[in-house]
Amino acid sequence: MDRLRGLKWYLVLVILGLSFYSYSQIIGWRWIWSTKTEPPSKEEQLRNRNYYHK
């Protein structure tokens, strides 16, 4: 265990990093360069529904 001195936290971060990376890949979450989406304003919501249900 003495060999791990100073590396325990790194090992923990590595395990957390790999887990978080796997989870992100599985749910298709791109951390960077993802297209920014915004919730619609009330006006846009109304506009979309009106058009669609026409």
Next chain:
Amino acid sequence: MGNEVVIQHSCPKCKHVTTPKGKALTLSLTCEKCGVYYCVHTNANDQFLTKFIPALAIRSRGKIKGVLYEVMGFAVKREKKYEYQWREYFLFNPNVGIAFLSEYDGNWNFLKPYSKHPLFVSYTATPTIEKGKFQLYAKYHAEVLYASGEFFTDIIGSNESSTHYEHICPPYILNFEESNSQLGAYLGEYISPALVATGFNLDKKNLPPKKGLGYTQPHSFSVDESLLLTISVVTLLAAFFLQWILNETAINKKVFESHFVQADLNGQKMFTTSSFQLEGDQKNVVIKVKAPLSNDWFFAEYSLINDATDQEYIFTNEFEYYNGTEEGEAWSEGSNMGDAFLSSIPKGKYHINIYPEFSTSNHEFTISIFRDTPFYSNFFVLCFLLCLFPAAFYGYRYYREQKRWEDSEYSTYE
């Protein structure tokens, strides 16, 4: 008690009689009265021009590494070529033997005689002993500027004719002294000023102020380098393997494709796609848009809408493509294709409302929608983050080693 022989020496200059603590072992000493240095057998003597005050008083006692030593002598030495000075304290314990405390710029080393020095056998620039592989740090000739107390050798005579080799493997140091008449070897270790102060029951403020990194001083932060390397490599391999597995298992399915022409708008401002099914739980959606552009642009606002819940994701995308010839050479810029990557879109039936902005020359576009497309950016970010700590560690170590070796003629650092 009655049989004990009292050894006394008389100063060749002032005739003051001194009783040495080292008894018969003392071969040289300084007169307590006039300060003259003399050898007990030859009476060769020296008067020092400058007086130095030792940080550890002669005759004071202190515990180093659990052993109680008495300060027998103090010497100030100077390297002949570069003229830097350091101070040496000669320590003695009758049961354990002799030792030295050496101080330079407030950095201390504790040294003891070492009979297994590889240089006793043959010269090597990188002697290896049980403590590790040592590298030559300094080779020099020294002179004694000042001495007080008593010594078990003629420190002036032996220093004047000796060549000193200092090899280091921090926190350890190997010293080798070679002259026509004698060889001496010492193995030492860096000792913090705090430990020296504690050992001699002194206030740390009374010791010389520490300047810079001691040449044998260990790094304040160190890790098992081979283990760090192993963890880093294994983690990168694991990330690579995970990326490969996730790529292989990605659906990567085209769920919709259609071509739109401006004329079909019929005065409306938007197109609506037919519904398409997004499978899986939460996965990415990639929308690729193509338009036959030539020196033109295409912009559209998109609204991805869940048919069942009316959950909407609004985004925009713009691309442009310009080309031509200049001075007989063809050039082009941009692309006639754009894409949008939507992260973590839940499964369900969706459609897209598209609000295009056509230019005067382009009047059509094609849209393709993909579900669960493999992507690599997270992998590269992960690799970058995983390499940060090892890179910072090795960078820090390189910087500190460079500092450590900057006073050495034998530095391999630029």
